[in-house]
Amino acid sequence: MFPSLLSEWTQGAHMVEMMNRLDGAPGVFDPRMFVVFGNHEFDQSKRKHAALLQTRIDQSEFQWLGTNIRFAQEEGEPLVASNNLQVARIVQSGGVRVGIFGLTTDKKSADKIAYVEEFLNPVRVAEEQTKLLRAQGAEVVIALTHLALKKDREILEKLGERGPDLIIGGHEHQRHHVEIEGRWILKADVDARTATVVRIRMIREKPFVSFGYRFLDRDHLTPDPEMQKQVDQALKEHEEWFCSEHHEVAGCLQQTVGETAVPLIGEELEIRSYETNLGNWVADQVRAAVEDADIAFINAGSLRVNQDIPPGPITQRDLEELLPYNSELVQVELDKEQLDAVLERATESWSEKGHWLQISGFAFQHDPQKPEGHRVDAIALLQDGKMMKLPARPLQAITYKFLIDGGDGYDMLKPLKWASVARSLKESLRHSLRTSTKPIQPKVDGRICNLAEIGHRSCAFKQAIP
Structure with a gap:
């Protein structure tokens, strides 16, 4: 949600709104869309900002995974809690039960975020969640991560079969594909320059992963008319707000x-x-x-x-x-x-x-x-x-x-x-x-x-x- 020129104005609302439209059905909750917290979700880090983060999660028509985040509590209740915030989930895809959990980097340490008590060790959490999801019937386990590649590698190297079958990650800003003993770490480029398309086949009850990158050349893509309309309107309203807020003339950003x-x-x-x-x-x-x-x-x-x-x-x-x-x-x-x-x-x-x-x-x-x-x-x-x-x-x-x-x-x-x-x-x-x-x-x-x-x-x- 942060940082960007628009987030100063919207406090991340514009990102949630656009992501709600990604499946082509704004206004409808998508139970098969998952996101993981990144370090910049906590740029607004004072205790009062817990309510802001919870509001954005509540506004989401998709599910957030905060598996290794322990939010601070007040009167026995976590400061950030929502029906759209889950520890892990199992969904069915192509007849296969897929377990998914999320891991977030502690690049911004918990002691600097007033409403986060702790970022739990991602290697330990990955082992615990993989075991738990398999016990609940997951045939494939995927970790959705916002970790440094070095930490993603550590998870697969240390855990082997006790860890997830696949890591789909972010944080690096550039695409990566790393194989460790038959298990993959896959990351796409920042700013939707590429998309990683992953296919998982079950052969003798074991998952086999294949993947490719789809290069999203903006000069040769046809924008979705409704999405483009929303983007143009958001940019127009933001510029009006920005110029007024900074006591500048209309159109000041140009x-x-x-x-x-x-x-x-x-x-x-x-x-x-x-x-x-x-x-x-x-x-x-x-x-x-x-x-x-x-x-x-x-x-x-x-x-x-x-x-x-x-x-x-x-x-x-x-x-x-x-x-x-x-x-x-x-x-x-x-x-x-x-x-x-x-x-x-x-x-x-x-x-x-x-x-x-x-x-x-x-x-x-x-x-x-x-x-x-x-x-x-x-x-x-x-x-x-x-x-x-x-x-x-x-x-x-x-x-x-x-x-x-x-x-x-x-x-x-x-x-x-x-x-x-x-x-x-x-x-x-x-x-x-x-x-x-x-x-x-x-x-x-x-x-x-x-x-x-x-x-x-x-x-x-x-x-x-x-």
Whole structure:
């Protein structure tokens, strides 16, 4: 339900409404449609938001699975409860009884969600539910997950036949298909770019899985007229609300705030795995928030446009979709060892992850083939195109308060003292674009050097460091 430009207005209602229409029968409950909670369902995390989440579940014409979520209680009753919220279900398909349960990541820990008491261990819950569903007559057991691929693998590797026959998952944003001893983990692409079509055949009372990806090319798909009507109406009403709420003129989201002379690379396969020119431009603006800042770094997961912005006008909608969060910038001091720990976290499971960093003022070299704790083997300042050794003194760094609070696994930053320098990165970018006298044209200068990609991508470490 979160985060998106529209969710600030609808609080997730637009997503529920559109999903209710997916089966072509709005207004009718679909007992064969299941969803699992993702970490962003808990973006609204105060105790008062339990009622909001329950309302969205109640409005759903499908079933939510919260198998490993233990909601906090009040007067002996869970703060989130609904007829549309189930622990697990068995449905019949093609004459086969299929058991389904759901597992949610604890990426946002329960102690940061006032109405969640605990996310139970997904491996243990998978074993318990598989056993229970089979005892209740399920011939096939499927885990619907929003977990990191590493955790999905752990479930199948540790449990074997004691675990589910198939995992259909999300969270990674890119499609994956992994086979572990005859059992599959299947994930499709984010934003409905692909759909995974799975077929299960029973042969001698054992399930055999086959699958394929259906690529959903929006340029060649015919929109459903009624769905398109609802989408257009939602966008129109949202823009009216947004412009009024921000005291802007009508149609403000279409207004030009700046220009780019080059494509800005924001597609997630790139910006969550490599240095990109869009990431560089944003990180450079973060560092510019404080005149004497040495370096800056931001998590790529905060840049959520998930598409490239073509040369030409940059609209207010582009900027709002790029940064749905109102990210506060803070200044901290880091020594070399602390910076190294930050970069080791950035390169952990480095590909396609929201905790990947976009950086400014420095460069680093990493080898994704090396073990944890040894991937980063060179760090240097990189300013105005020149490489320099790190100074002996602590570095003045600008980053998000979200990361200083330990967000995205950066727990090593939590003890640091910080000072706020800008309440909103979005406003800083807007000001920079509006005051620029010419189109921006950021480039990739090799500030992030991946040793596995030498020869294919820029690497600043090719120049000597004085």
